[in-house]
Amino acid sequence: MKQITKHIIKNSLKRIFLYRACLVRLKMMGVEKAFSYTLANETGVTSDQVRKDFSEFSIKGNKRGGYDINDLLEKMENIFHRNKYHNIVLIGMGNMGLALSKYSKFVQRNMNIVATFDIDPFKQKLRSDIPVYSMGRLKEIIDRFSVKVAILAVPEISAQEVADELIRHGIKGIVNFAPALLKVPPDVIINNVNLCDELESVIYYVHKLMKV
Amino acid sequence: MKQITKHIIKNSLKRIFLYRACLVRLKMMGVEKAFSYTLANETGVTSDQVRKDFSEFSIKGNKRGGYDINDLLEKMENIFHRNKYHNIVLIGMGNMGLALSKYSKFVQRNMNIVATFDIDPFKQKLRSDIPVYSMGRLKEIIDRFSVKVAILAVPEISAQEVADELIRHGIKGIVNFAPALLKVPPDVIINNVNLCDELESVIYYVHKLMKV
DNA sequence: GAATTGATGTGAAACAAATCACAAAACACA
DNA sequence: TGTGTTTTGTGATTTGTTTCACATCAATTC
Ligand SMILES: NC(=O)c1ccc[n+]([C@@H]2O[C@H](COP(=O)([O-])OP(=O)(O)OC[C@H]3O[C@@H](n4cnc5c(N)ncnc54)[C@H](O)[C@@H]3O)[C@@H](O)[C@H]2O)c1
Ligand SMILES: NC(=O)c1ccc[n+]([C@@H]2O[C@H](COP(=O)([O-])OP(=O)(O)OC[C@H]3O[C@@H](n4cnc5c(N)ncnc54)[C@H](O)[C@@H]3O)[C@@H](O)[C@H]2O)c1
Numbered sequence: 001m002k003q004i005t006k007h008i009i010k011n012s013l014k015r016i017f018l019y020r021a022c023l024v025r026l027k028m029m030g031v032e033k034a035f036s037y038t039l040a041n042e043t044g045v046t047s048d049q050v051r052k053d054f055s056e057f058s059i060k061g062n063k064r065g066g067y068d069i070n071d072l073l074e075k076m077e078n079i080f081h082r083n084k085y086h087n088i089v090l091i092g093m094g095n096m097g098l099a100l101s102k103y104s105k106f107v108q109r110n111m112n113i114v115a116t117f118d119i120d121p122f123k124q125k126l127r128s129d130i131p132v133y134s135m136g137r138l139k140e141i142i143d144r145f146s147v148k149v150a151i152l153a154v155p156e157i158s159a160q161e162v163a164d165e166l167i168r169h170g171i172k173g174i175v176n177f178a179p180a181l182l183k184v185p186p187d188v189i190i191n192n193v194n195l196c197d198e199l200e201s202v203i204y205y206v207h208k209l210m211k212v
Numbered sequence: 213m214k215q216i217t218k219h220i221i222k223n224s225l226k227r228i229f230l231y232r233a234c235l236v237r238l239k240m241m242g243v244e245k246a247f248s249y250t251l252a253n254e255t256g257v258t259s260d261q262v263r264k265d266f267s268e269f270s271i272k273g274n275k276r277g278g279y280d281i282n283d284l285l286e287k288m289e290n291i292f293h294r295n296k297y298h299n300i301v302l303i304g305m306g307n308m309g310l311a312l313s314k315y316s317k318f319v320q321r322n323m324n325i326v327a328t329f330d331i332d333p334f335k336q337k338l339r340s341d342i343p344v345y346s347m348g349r350l351k352e353i354i355d356r357f358s359v360k361v362a363i364l365a366v367p368e369i370s371a372q373e374v375a376d377e378l379i380r381h382g383i384k385g386i387v388n389f390a391p392a393l394l395k396v397p398p399d400v401i402i403n404n405v406n407l408c409d410e411l412e413s414v415i416y417y418v419h420k421l422m423k424v
Numbered sequence: 425g426a427a428t429t430g431a432t433g434t435g436a437a438a439c440a441a442a443t444c445a446c447a448a449a450a451c452a453c454a
Numbered sequence: 455t456g457t458g459t460t461t462t463g464t465g466a467t468t469t470g471t472t473t474c475a476c477a478t479c480a481a482t483t484c
Binding site for chain 2: 441442443444445448449450451
Binding site: 080105151194201209 | 387413414416
């Protein structure tokens with residue numbers, strides 16, 4: 001009863017994130033109002049697209065007056081549940097896990113890595129600011145902090161097995177760094193981040209462009 | 213004369229990477245032939261989609277006989293220029309840069325990080341297996357190794373400035389980890405990897421799914 | 425306060441991607 | 455050699471996304 005994970009993140013959602021980053025920047029610069037074409041210019045899409053995207057998420061502005069930046073950001077925060085804290089666990093404190101555990105932007109955006117786990121918890125304990133637990137304490141921590149989302153940074157070979165365990169303990173969303181296609185039940189969201197593929201596609205397009 | 217970077221990586225290309233990963237696995241297991249529906253089952257797409265994707269990249273199989281895995285992989289390697297080595301530079305040896313510099317899969321796929329650069333090259337020199345240079349030597353190395361693609365892992369604030377420098381020295385493709393929208397000429401490929409957005413979209417979909 | 429201007433919001437149109445349907449090829453076997 | 459079966463490859467169709475076009479509203483001007 002397991003389905004294969006695909007890339008499910010919609011382009012319109014990605015663009016909404018772009019708009020938001022842009023709005024945050026404008027706000028810091030003291031700007032208070034934005035028009036669809038302001039965002040369009042800053043993000044490289046068309047103003048129609050901006051308005052259509054807002055329409056999809058039922059975001060409304062003021063006819064003629066454009067969008068009030070504070071208002072818009074607040075609406076987005078509600079849509080993305082950013083008004084609450086989100087507790088995350090990170091599994092696999094190798095090179096990638098360590099880097100992610102130190103990334104300050106997650107906290108700035110209300111996403112808290114409450115604990116990290118490794119089959120060998122002693123390896124990174126000294127270098128990390130976040131507690132590193134053995135896998136045995138996974139359930140306890142997930143329950144205590146009501147964790148629903150996990151970052152998976154274990155070797156490819158262990159990825160499926162660890163994902164199964166996470167899901168058994170109630171995890172509903174996984175950002176997976178292992179180049180493995182996880183099989184998961186349909187009510188679990190997987191977002192695969194495959195950095196080799198990202199690099200390769202750039203190489204592919206660079207070659208294509210240079211030939212033409 | 214600068215355009216904003218968008219996400220340009222096509223879905224069909226992403227799927228091709230999926231198929232390839234799958235073929236590599238099958239090959240390791242000793243399988244020699246694959247059918248469109250084999251790949252479909254393994255990757256969670258339809259067999260029509262597989263054949264359509266192959267058609268887009270002019271990959272042909274054998275009527276009734278399916279695809280010879282070795283043959284298919286060789287064709288893909290040609291399409292993605294994987295028969296040659298690709299020299300890469302990595303800029304910014306902080307937490308993320310260090311993790312990436314140690315990632316063995318890049319080398320396995322013929323993508324070689326020939327050198328890394330940092331404004332403060334002494335910081336990581338001891339921990340890294342790859343030489344860490346100061347930014348002053350960027351041009352020299354790019355020229356010597358004919359580097360066309362770079363990984364950018366510097367702070368958001370420096371990302372545009374460093375990208376400009378890279379492009380000035382002949383870089384044509386960048387995988388950008390900074391949450392910054394780079395403005396680059398139209399003949400430069402940018403692939404933005406924004407891990408905050410990846411996490412947030414999972415959180416978004418998890419909430420959506422739990423409410424329904 | 426009517427006319428004008430400038431922006432939003434959204435159906436309709438154009439375009440792109442995925443699915444369907446089936447002809448064509450390859451093989452098996454009588 | 456001929457008939458049946460299997461799987462590819464690709465036009466035709468459907469579905470999804472982006473762009474267009476304009477009615478709508480709010481502010482400004484005369
Ligand atoms: N390092 C990178 O830059 C990078 C880039 C892209 C993808 N990745 C992927 O991310 C994953 C981790 O990469 P890495 O470089 O950090 O590898 P790593 O070997 O440095 O770290 C893996 C960690 O996972 C732990 N681990 C192994 N099996 C486990 C299990 N069953 N349960 C819990 N923990 C377990 C190990 O003890 C180790 O600390 C890999 O799948 C890799 O392909 C890494
Ligand atoms: N750490 C993560 O897990 C993570 C995750 C996602 C995105 N990122 C992004 O990747 C980038 C790097 O993150 P990090 O955590 O490694 O940061 P970091 O501060 O650890 O490392 C940044 C490195 O860049 C170097 N640097 C600064 N300015 C430079 C310049 N002008 N030229 C060359 N080098 C310069 C610094 O000396 C430092 O070594 C950031 O943009 C960050 O937002 C990091």
